[in-house]
Each structure stands twice: as structure tokens, then as C-alpha cells.
Amino acid sequence: MSGYIEAGYIVTLGALGVYAASLVGRERSARRRLPAPRPRATSTPVTGAAAVEAPADGGRSAAPADEGRAATPPGPPGQGG
Amino acid sequence: MSLTSPPVSPVGTTGPPRAVEAPTAPGAVAHARRRLRTRADAALFATGLVGVAGVVATVWLGLWVTPPDQFMGNLVRLLYIHPPLAWVMFLAYGVSFLASLLYLWPRTRSARFDRLAGAAAEVGVVFTGLTLVTGSLWGRPTWGQWWTWDPLLTTTALLFVLYLGYLALRRVPGEPEARAKRSAIAALIAFIDVPIVYFSVLWWKSLHQAPSIDLTTRKTYVHGSMAWTLLLGFVSFTVVFAWLVAHRYRLAVLEDREEREGLALALAERRAEAAEAP
Numbered sequence: 037m038s039g040y041i042e043a044g045y046i047v048t049l050g051a052l053g054v055y056a057a058s059l060v061g062r063e064r065s066a067r068r069r070l071p072a073p074r075p076r077a078t079s080t081p082v083t084g085a086a087a088v089e090a091p092a093d094g095g096r097s098a099a100p101a102d103e104g105r106a107a108t109p110p111g112p113p114g115q116g117g
Numbered sequence: 118m119s120l121t122s123p124p125v126s127p128v129g130t131t132g133p134p135r136a137v138e139a140p141t142a143p144g145a146v147a148h149a150r151r152r153l154r155t156r157a158d159a160a161l162f163a164t165g166l167v168g169v170a171g172v173v174a175t176v177w178l179g180l181w182v183t184p185p186d187q188f189m190g191n192l193v194r195l196l197y198i199h200p201p202l203a204w205v206m207f208l209a210y211g212v213s214f215l216a217s218l219l220y221l222w223p224r225t226r227s228a229r230f231d232r233l234a235g236a237a238a239e240v241g242v243v244f245t246g247l248t249l250v251t252g253s254l255w256g257r258p259t260w261g262q263w264w265t266w267d268p269l270l271t272t273t274a275l276l277f278v279l280y281l282g283y284l285a286l287r288r289v290p291g292e293p294e295a296r297a298k299r300s301a302i303a304a305l306i307a308f309i310d311v312p313i314v315y316f317s318v319l320w321w322k323s324l325h326q327a328p329s330i331d332l333t334t335r336k337t338y339v340h341g342s343m344a345w346t347l348l349l350g351f352v353s354f355t356v357v358f359a360w361l362v363a364h365r366y367r368l369a370v371l372e373d374r375e376e377r378e379g380l381a382l383a384l385a386e387r388r389a390e391a392a393e394a395p
Contacts, residue, residue, distance in 0.1 A: 044195045044254040045176060048202065048247050052172075052357065055243050059364040066371035070378070 165360045171353025175201075178346040186343075192258060193343070199251040201350035202244050205358045207311060209241025210280070212362070214308040217301035228373070231297035234304055235287050236365035238280050240358060245277045260324055268317040269325040276314055279307040293373075 179197035186193035216234035219225040252270065253263050264270065287300045318325050339347055 038191060038258060040254045040258055041180070041191060041194045044198065044251045045180065047250050047254075048198050049172070049176070051243065051247055052361075056361060056364070059361065059368060063364060063368045063371065066368060066375060070371060070375055 161360065161363050164356060164363070168353060168356035168360050171349060171356055175346060175350040175353050178342070178349065183342045183346050189259070192255060195251055195255045197346050197350045198354075199248065199255060200347065201354040202248045202251060204351055205354045206241055206244040206248050206276075207315065208355065208358060209237045209244060209362075210276070210308055210311050212237035213241060213304050214311075217304035220297060220301045221305075228293070228297065231301065232366055232369040232373070233362070234301060235284075236362045236369055238283055238304065239365055240361045242277065242280045242284060243361075244354075244358070245273065245280065249273060249277060265324060267324045268321040269314065269323050272310060272314045272317050276307070276310045279310055283307050293376075 175197055179194050183194070183197070185191050189196075213234045216230040216237065220227070220230040220234065249270075252273075256265070257263050283300065283303045286303050287296065289296065291299075317323060337344065
């Protein structure tokens with residue numbers, strides 16, 4: 037064949053393959069970065085600072101990472117006084 | 118909300134009452150969601166397999182099984198992928214248009230439609246680029262040049278630029294609702310070019326040949342194994358389009374969540390800083 041035909045097929049299949057692979061890769065890396073979705077309520081009792089931090093708006097505005105942060109006091113002892 | 122929250126009740130939660138009333142329900146809901154997601158994953162995987170199989174079959178039929186054309190010779194083989202790519206381009210922008218319309222309609226306004234519009238437009242831009250490249254590869258040996266300012270080519274290039282602008286607009290920072298609204302309006306404006314592209318070969322004198330399958334008169338100018346291969350190309354690339362849009366949509370959901378939670382985290386940090394201040 038003429039070379040133009042092969043080029044057309046290679047460019048098309050290659051570009052679609054690269055785009056598809058990039059989508060799947062980005063999706064996987066985004067899933068790894070994000071923690072699992074937080075259930076709306078837990079069947080086990082909530083204890084400790086996570087419970088203290090439970091937001092007044094029912095949790096709509098808070099991220100799971102907030103809970104972890106709430107476990108630590110606002111600052112080290114002796115500071116912020 | 119402050120970090121020095123009021124004391125917690127013995128139950129251990131300050132959340133909404135339903136959390137205390139139905140302790141086992143969320144577990145069941147989470148289980149049902151997981152099952153649904155597993156099924157959706159399986160369906161998406163199957164769609165991908167069907168799309169890949171269809172494209173492989175199209176390539177095999179197009180390159181090795183179908184005969185050369187009486188006038189175009191072997192160059193006709195490029196036409197088993199070029200019109201399907203162009204069809205998906207139209208389909209993608211059609212989906213983006215409809216989703217944008219549904220987003221702007223107050224009764225159906227939902228972030229889902231905004232995400233769908235963005236996902237379809239992005240996939241559409243990829244297919245538009247490929248349509249232009251394969252058309253150029255066909256034009257060089259047929260017309261003797263890579264590019265000509267033919268009405269169809271020019272309006273297609275304009276479409277490509279318009280939707281690139283649309284994708285750039287989607288990335289402009291702002292309130293999610295305002296961003297979605299202006300993106301939806303931009304998608305409606307960009308879509309004006311789509312019928313112009315399709316009818317340009319009929320409205321103006323064009324180097325480009327008329328469509329092999331005329332949707333307005335329902336006439337086909339391709340027959341036999343060539344027609345079946347072309348049809349398979351249309352179906353396969355449509356399935357591939359669906360798979361790509363589904364993945365792009367899922368990625369958009371994750372990106373939105375990341376943005377939301379990143380913002381919540383930043384707010385919590387600022388609050389902590391404020392609480393530390395004397």
C-alpha cells in the first residue's frame with residue numbers, strides 16, 4: 037500500500053490507545069489519592085476526637101482527612117496560650 | 118464549626134439522628150453500592166472488549182479483506198476509519214450539547230450533566246483531531262496537498278478550535294456552579310458549527326466528496342463488503358466512544374471529589390491556624 041493508509045491506521049489506533057491508557061491511569065491514580073468514600077453513619081460507636089470533630093452540618097462539608105486532623109489537638113502543649 | 122466542639126453524648130456521635138436510629142442500614146447501603154459498582158465495572162470492561170474487538174475486525178477487513186476501489190484504489194481503505202471518526206465527532210458534540218442543555222434547564226440541573234458534557238466534548242476533540250489527520254492523509258495523495266481551505270475542512274478545524282476553547286474554559290477556576298453554567302453556554306454556542314460542518318459539502322462548492330451515507334436522503338453510495346466494513350467501523354468506534362466517555366466521566370467524578378475534599382482540608386487547616394492564634 038501507499039504508506040498513507042498505514043500512517044492513518046497507526047495514528048488513529050495509537051492516539052486512541054494512548055488516550056484510553058491515560059484515562060485509565062489518571063482514574064487509578066485519583067482513586068489511590070482519595071480515601072474510600074466515608075459511609076454516612078457508622079454501625080460502630082464513634083469514639084475519640086473524630087466524634088468531637090463531627091460537624092454540625094451532618095458531615096456534608098467535612099472531608100475524611102479532617103477527622104484525622106481533629107485527633108490531634110490544635111497545637112502542641114504550651115503553645116497558643 | 119470550631120475545633121473546640123461541645124462535649125459528645127454517650128452514644129458517641131453528634132451527627133444526624135438517623136445514624137443512631139439505624140446502625141445497620143449504612144452497611145447494607147455500602148454493600149449494595151459496592152455490588153453496583155462491581156457490576157458497572159464489569160459492564161464497562163465488557164464494553165471496552167467489544168469496542169476493541171470491533172476495531173480490530175474493522176482494521177482486518179479494511180486492510181486485508183475488502184477490495185480496492187475502482188477509482189481510489191487502495192486509498193479507499195482510509196475511508197473505513199475516517200467517516201466513523203467524523204461520525205463519533207458529531208455524536209460527541211451532540212451529547213455535549215444535550216447534556217449542556219439539560220444542565221441549563223432548571224428542572225434537570227445536575228452536576229452529572231455538566232460532567233457528561235465535559236467528558237463527551239473532550240473525547241470529541243480527540244476524534245476531531247483524528248478526523249483532521251486521517252482526512253489530511255487521504256487528501257495528500259488524492260488532491261495533491263495536505264491541507265486546503267475548503268469549506269468542510271475549514272469549518273471542521275474551526276470546530277476543533279472552538280471545543281479546545283470550551284475545554285480551556287472548563288479549567289478556568291471559579292465556583293463550580295458558575296463554571297458549569299458558563300461552560301454549558303459555551304457548549305451551546307460551539308455546537309452551532311456542527312450542522313455547518315455537516316452541510317458545508319452540500320451548501321458550498323467543496324473539494325471534499327459528498328457523504329457516502331446521506332442522512333437527509335437516506336441514500337448510500339457504498340455497497341457489498343465495503344459497506345459492511347464501513348458499518349462495522351461506525352458501530353465499533355461508537356462503542357469505543359461510549360467506553361471513553363464513561364471513563365472520562367468517572368475521572369471527572371473523582372476530580373470533583375478531590376477538589377471538594379482538598380478545599381475542606383484547606384478550610385480545616387485555616388481554622389486550626391485561627392484557633393492557635395492568641
